[in-house]
Amino acid sequence: MKLDSDLQAIQEVRNYLQEAKAAQKLLEKMTQPQIDAIVSAMAEAAEQQAERLGAMAVNETGFGKVADKKAKNLFVARDINAAIKDMQTVGIIRKDNTRQVWEIAQPVGTIAAIIPSTNPTSTVLFKCLIALKARNAIVISPHPSALRCSQESAAVMRNAAERAGAPPGLIHCLSHPTLEASGELMRHKLTDLILATGGTAMVKAAYSSGKPAYGVGPGNVPVYIHRSANIPSAVNHILHSKTFDYGTICASEQALVVDQAIKPYLIQELQRRNAYFLNKHEKQKIASILMTTKGMNPQIVGQSPQAIAGKAGIDVPDSAQMLIAEETEVGHDYPFSMEKLCPVLALYTVNDWQEGCQKCIQLLTLGGLGHTLGIHAEDPAIIEAFGLEKPASRIVVNTGTTFGGIGATTGIFPSMTLGCGTFGNNITSDNIGPQHLLNIKRVAFGIKEMSLPEEPVATNSDDSSQIASQVADGLIKTNQLGITREEVAQIIRKVLTDMQLS
Numbered sequence: 001m002k003l004d005s006d007l008q009a010i011q012e013v014r015n016y017l018q019e020a021k022a023a024q025k026l027l028e029k030m031t032q033p034q035i036d037a038i039v040s041a042m043a044e045a046a047e048q049q050a051e052r053l054g055a056m057a058v059n060e061t062g063f064g065k066v067a068d069k070k071a072k073n074l075f076v077a078r079d080i081n082a083a084i085k086d087m088q089t090v091g092i093i094r095k096d097n098t099r100q101v102w103e104i105a106q107p108v109g110t111i112a113a114i115i116p117s118t119n120p121t122s123t124v125l126f127k128c129l130i131a132l133k134a135r136n137a138i139v140i141s142p143h144p145s146a147l148r149c150s151q152e153s154a155a156v157m158r159n160a161a162e163r164a165g166a167p168p169g170l171i172h173c174l175s176h177p178t179l180e181a182s183g184e185l186m187r188h189k190l191t192d193l194i195l196a197t198g199g200t201a202m203v204k205a206a207y208s209s210g211k212p213a214y215g216v217g218p219g220n221v222p223v224y225i226h227r228s229a230n231i232p233s234a235v236n237h238i239l240h241s242k243t244f245d246y247g248t249i250c251a252s253e254q255a256l257v258v259d260q261a262i263k264p265y266l267i268q269e270l271q272r273r274n275a276y277f278l279n280k281h282e283k284q285k286i287a288s289i290l291m292t293t294k295g296m297n298p299q300i301v302g303q304s305p306q307a308i309a310g311k312a313g314i315d316v317p318d319s320a321q322m323l324i325a326e327e328t329e330v331g332h333d334y335p336f337s338m339e340k341l342c343p344v345l346a347l348y349t350v351n352d353w354q355e356g357c358q359k360c361i362q363l364l365t366l367g368g369l370g371h372t373l374g375i376h377a378e379d380p381a382i383i384e385a386f387g388l389e390k391p392a393s394r395i396v397v398n399t400g401t402t403f404g405g406i407g408a409t410t411g412i413f414p415s416m417t418l419g420c421g422t423f424g425n426n427i428t429s430d431n432i433g434p435q436h437l438l439n440i441k442r443v444a445f446g447i448k449e450m451s452l453p454e455e456p457v458a459t460n461s462d463d464s465s466q467i468a469s470q471v472a473d474g475l476i477k478t479n480q481l482g483i484t485r486e487e488v489a490q491i492i493r494k495v496l497t498d499m500q501l502s
Contacts, residue, residue: 009176010184013139016172017190020110020137023169027135028107030165032090038164039133043081045160046125050074053121053156056149061117063302068245072122072416075406079414080126083407084434089134093440100445105438107135109192112185114206116198118248118302118341119416120146123197124153126416128171131195132161134437139191140173141182143198151175186211193437197417200295207425214432216417217424219250220339220368221401222360224386225266226353226377227259233398234376235269241400243321247342248302251372251394251405251418254339255327255346257359263349275345276305276320283325283336285312286344290335301341308342330362339367353382357389364391370423374401393421393429407431 027035046053054069088094094103113127124140131138142150154173162168174181182202186194186209194213196206203215225234242253258266271277278286289312291297300308305323309316316323322343330337336346350356360373373392377383387395394412396404407414413431421429430436 005176006178006180009174009178009181012174012176013181013184013188016139016174017110017185017188019169020139020172021190023167024107024110024135024137026167027132027137027170030090030135032088034165035090035133035135036085038161038166039081039129040085041164042125042129042132042157042160043077043085045156046073046129047077049156050077053125053149053153056152057121057146060149061120061146061302063118064245064248069121072119072245072249073125075408075414076122076125076129076416079408080129080416080433083414084130084133087133087434089434089438100447102443104441104443105134106441108212108437108439109136110190111136111138111437112191112194112211113138113140114182114186114194114196114198114202115140115142115146115150117143117146118250119197119245120150121153123416124150124173125157127195128154128157128161130432130434130437132166132170133434136192136437137170138172139185140171141185142173142177144177147175147177183209186213195417195432195437212427214417214419214428214436215426216250217370217420217426218339218367219252219371219405219418220254220337220363220366221251221372221374221405222255222257222363222368223253223374223376223401224353224356224360225256225258225262226356226375226379226382227261228379228382229262229376230378230398231262231265231269235266235273237376237398237400239270239273239275239321241402241404242345243343244400244402246302246304247340247344249402249406250339250341251396252341252402253345253374253400254368255337255348255363256324257348257350257356257363259353259356260349260351270324274317274319274321275324276316276322278323278325282309282312282314285314286323286325287335288312290340290344291338296339296341300344303342305343308344330359330366332366337363337366353385357386360386360390364423368392368424370420370426370429371418372396372401372405374399374404391423393419393423394431 050073051070054073055066057069058066089105092102093105111131115123140154151173154171158171194206194211196203196215206213206215305320324345324347325336327336327346348359350359369391370393372394373390374396375386376398394405399409403409413433415431417432419428419430420426
C-alpha cells in the first residue's frame, strides 16, 4: 500500500536516522588521521563546487548574488576548514600533567541539522564538515524553498566523504522537508543533538523537542559610529558588509547609530559611495513592504535596492548600493528599526556615546538580543564601554559586522552558526564548531588527600573523675583558689562532661 506524503516523509526520517546511527558507530572507531583525511576531502570538494552550488542557491531561492554565495561556500571550504583541520577530536585530546587530568573526546552521535533558505549551501557544507570532524552522523532538514541546492550540497559532501573512506550513510538530506518530518527528526529517539539555523519558530521547536539543541536567534545588529571614528574606513566596511549577498547573513548591519557631531560627514561619505537616502514619501512606501503580520517580508529578503524599490512602487538610481532612511523611534510599529535581511538600513542620530549606548540596547532588545553589535571608533575607552555594557555576544570593532561576526575579518572562531547566549535564549554565546559536537570525558588521578577534622578523644566518667582530682590537688597545693578541693573537682568534672556531649 502506498503511503500518503506525510507518512512517507516521516518514514524517510526514520530510515535515514537508522542508517546514520549504524554508520556513525563505524566512524567512531576511526583514527584521527582517517577522520582528518575525510574532512580534507570534503573541504576540497566544497571548494571545487563552490560556484555551482552558489548558483543553484540563487536560482532556487531568488536570494542574494551568485558571486557572494560562492564566497560563502569558499569561506567554509577554506577558512573554517583551516580553523578545524588540526583540531584533535579522537581519543585523548588534552593532558594536564600538573592537575593529572586527561580529556577524552567522544562524539555525540547523530545530529539533526535545520537549514535556512538564506544561506542554504554554505550552511549544509559547514554543518557536514564540523559533524564529521567530531565523528558524528548528520541528517539534514532543508528549508522547502531551498530543497534542491541543499540536497546537492549534502550529496557533494557525502560523495567526497565516502571516496575518502567514510562509511556509507553518514550524511542524509530529507527529500520531503515538511513540518511533520522536521518534528519527527528533532524528537526521534535516535537523534542525539539538534543544530538549528532558521526562523524563530523553528529554533523554538528545536529547544522544545526534549533534545539537546544549539539554536541561534535573529540578529537586529546596530552599529554605533563614534565621533572618533575614521569615517571613510567605517563607510567602506559598512557598505561591503551590508551589500554582501544582499544582506542575507544575520550578522549584517541593520541600523547605524551616529554621533550628531559627525553625522554630516557620514552622510556625505555614504552618498559619495552610492548609498541612497529615502525621502519621507519613499520611506513610507518602503516601510509598507518590509514586514508582514508574521514578521519580515520574504519578498524583500536578499533582493537588490532596485528590486525592493520596484516592489514599493518607487524608482531609485541604478547606481544605488543600499537604501537608508532616517529614523527616531524603535519598535514593531517602525519597520526600519527591525531586522531586514536586505540592503536597507535605518539611521539614528544621538548626542553622545551614552545616548548611543541606550539606542543600541533598544535595537538589540527589539529583536537581536545576544547576537552582534558593531562599533566604529578610535577611542579605546568608548570601545571598552560598549564591550562591557551591551547584551551582544560579538562586539565587532572597526570592520563590517557580516564578516566580523562569522570570523572572516576578526579573530573570532570562524563559523556559519552564531550562538546568542542566554540573552537570546540560546545555550551558548559561541560561534559553533566541532568542539560543540563532542562529549568530553575526564580521567582524573588522585593527587592529594582529603582534609578531615580530627575527632575528639572520648573519655569515660572514671577518667573524668581522676583528671578532676589531679587538677584540683594541684590548684589547692599552690593556693591559687579560695574554694575547697571538692568544689574545684566538681567544676572540672562538669566541664569535661559538657565537652564530651558537644
